[in-house]
Amino acid sequence: xxxxxxxxxxxxxxxxxxxxxRIIQENTELxxxxxxxxxxxxxxxxxKSPPQMxxxxxxxxNLRGLEATREIKMAFPAIKVxxxxxxxxxxxxxxxxxxxxxxxxxxxxxxxxxxxxxxxIRRGGTYISRLLAPQMTDIFMExxxxxxxQRKLPGELLSTREREIIKLIAEGKSSKxxxxxxxxxSRTVQHHRxxxxxxxNIKKTVDLVKYAIQKGYTSxxxx
Numbered sequence: 001x002x003x004x005x006x007x008x009x010x011x012x013x014x015x016x017x018x019x020x021x022r023i024i025q026e027n028t029e030l031x032x033x034x035x036x037x038x039x040x041x042x043x044x045x046x047x048k049s050p051p052q053m054x055x056x057x058x059x060x061x062n063l064r065g066l067e068a069t070r071e072i073k074m075a076f077p078a079i080k081v082x083x084x085x086x087x088x089x090x091x092x093x094x095x096x097x098x099x100x101x102x103x104x105x106x107x108x109x110x111x112x113x114x115x116x117x118x119x120x121i122r123r124g125g126t127y128i129s130r131l132l133a134p135q136m137t138d139i140f141m142e143x144x145x146x147x148x149x150q151r152k153l154p155g156e157l158l159s160t161r162e163r164e165i166i167k168l169i170a171e172g173k174s175s176k177x178x179x180x181x182x183x184x185x186s187r188t189v190q191h192h193r194x195x196x197x198x199x200x201n202i203k204k205t206v207d208l209v210k211y212a213i214q215k216g217y218t219s220x221x222x223x
Contacts, residue, residue: 004031005122006051010042010068011084012060016107020055020084023114030118039063043071050076053118058085058092066092066099073100080121084110090135093128103127157199163217165192169205170212 007024009032011017021032033051036042040062042054054072058065069081082103083096096104102121105113106129117127158166161182168178175189182189202208 005029005053005118006031006033007053007055007118008032008034008036008042008045008051010036010039010054010056010060010065012037012057020110020114023111024118027115037061039065039068039071042068046072046076046079050079052078053080053082053121055082055084058083058087058096066095069096069099069101082117082121082127084114088132088135093132093135097126104132105129106131158196162192162196162199165189166196166208166212167217169193170209170217 007030009017009020011020014037017035021035024030024032033049034045036045038061039056042056043063046054056065056068060068063071065083065085069083072079072081077100080103081099081101082105083092083101084105084107085092086107088106093104103117103126105117105127109129109131113127113129120127164182165178168181173181175186175193178189179186197203197208200208200211202211
């Protein structure tokens with residue numbers, strides 16, 4: 001159909017695909033231009049003739065829906081992706097959004113919400129199944145908490161033990177000496193040291209010493 005909105009369906013259950021296709025075909029503006037039974041087949045269809053939207057299941061053989069979504073968004077960022085699944089878990093929803101999906105629908109509500117989802121996403125929005133509103137609230141709060149943590153100064157992310165260790169490192173103590181002073185193993189000291197450098201994004205010990213002095217964890221002369 002000329003000027004129709006082109007959609008590809010991907011689900012390993014042929015009967016379910018036929019049902020979704022039948023729903024979509026009720027709208028003359030929409031057209032199903034391809035069907036895939038697994039993620040790899042989906043990518044092949046898209047490479048040959050990119051659609052405007054993909055409706056994909058999470059659980060498929062060869063290449064799962066979330067992995068396929070990431071591949072699609074990397075190669076064809078303009079293609080809209082709707083996850084159509086039976087999974088109500090917050091983890092699946094979170095990973096779907098992280099992969100770049102614009103929509104997350106439950107199969108049990110496909111006949112009711114599918115057209116609303118397609119319409120919203122075509123206009124540039126995001127659509128999440130109404131039944132998953134509580135999960136979206138949880139995800140929003142978790143992201144807010146993460147952003148707040150990331151806005152903190154790096155030093156505020158260090159634990160009390162890590163600040164003790166960075167002070168001793170700056171004073172020239174070896175891992176063995178630090179272990180003896182704090183009554184922990186050398187391996188534990190090394191683990192803390194690696195965590196400190198990762199949190200502060202520091203690669204060299206000399207930079208770690210400079211940081212400790214700047215923050216007042218120890219004096220410049222090591223006293």
